[in-house]
Amino acid sequence: MTWFVNYHLNSSISVTDRGLSYGDGVFETIRTTPSHFFQLNDHLARLYHGLDKLGMPFSIEQKSTLQCFLHENVLATVHCDSVVKIIVTRGEGGRGYAPPESALHTVIIGVSKAPNYQAQQQEGVRLSISPVPVNANPYLAGIKHLNRLENITAKRLLNDADFEAVMLFDSEVVECIQSNIFWFQNAKLFTPSLEKAGVQGTYRQALIEQQTLYPVHVGHFSLQDLKLADEVFITNSLMSVVPVTNVAGQSYPIGHHTRILQNCMLDKDLDDAS
Incomplete structure (x- = not known):
């Protein structure tokens, strides 16, 4: 390096x-x-x-x-x-x-x-639920500051079989250890609000602002809301869109809508290179 x-x-x-x-x-x-x-x-x-x-x-x-x-x-x-x-x-x-x-x-x-995420992008990944809660601080929410002990601890406790873990605050879904989370339900796109905690991912923001195929609902969602999803995927600026096939034992398909967004955002990646 x-x-x-x-x-x-x-x-x-x-x-x-x-x-x-x-x-x-x-x-x-x-x-x-x-x-x-x-x-x-x-x-x-x-x-x-x-x-x-x-x-x-x-x-x-x-x-x-x-x-x-x-x-x-x-x-x-x-x-x-x-x-x-x-x-x-x-x-x-x-x-x-x-x-x-x-x-x-x-x-x-x-x-x-x-890192090469091609296999994960094509085959999907498993998520668990992290036992480490997200620290909520609205003043610092969104920024990528150097205090990341909760993420480090969550990563240390992650099982080898799971690629990522969902992190919660007060029973609400916030994000994953190193990625933001989205899901589809009835062809509508959902993602948690990050006004209290979490990192405002640049790729998350680009997906919300640049794709026009699906209405995006940003709000406060429980784990049960996530479990009702039809398709789930995670994002960050290095892995782009990665489908999720399992969350804490519940299976999800790599769905049509997720594949559409993968291709749509791939084109956006090329457009936004600077």
């Missing part, structure tokens, strides 16, 4: 960095080929929104520097389907939670080979 720290080839950060001490930062993982980034503008918009929310916004100059470096330097290191990870922390700080008044950001960029 190739790493850049503050736009220099490096793989080390200070032991006093607040990203290490407190998870004081945000990150993005971007699907990339040797010629382009996928959904780059969406990923950067979420990154900048997260920095604003945490009170350490990027200036116009910092945004320009990051985007120029991605196109002029990072893309040159990509020789196959890859993942570009961007981590931005508040930088170095002393003891205690109180942050410095002005952030001297640490910008970390990593490039690694992308």
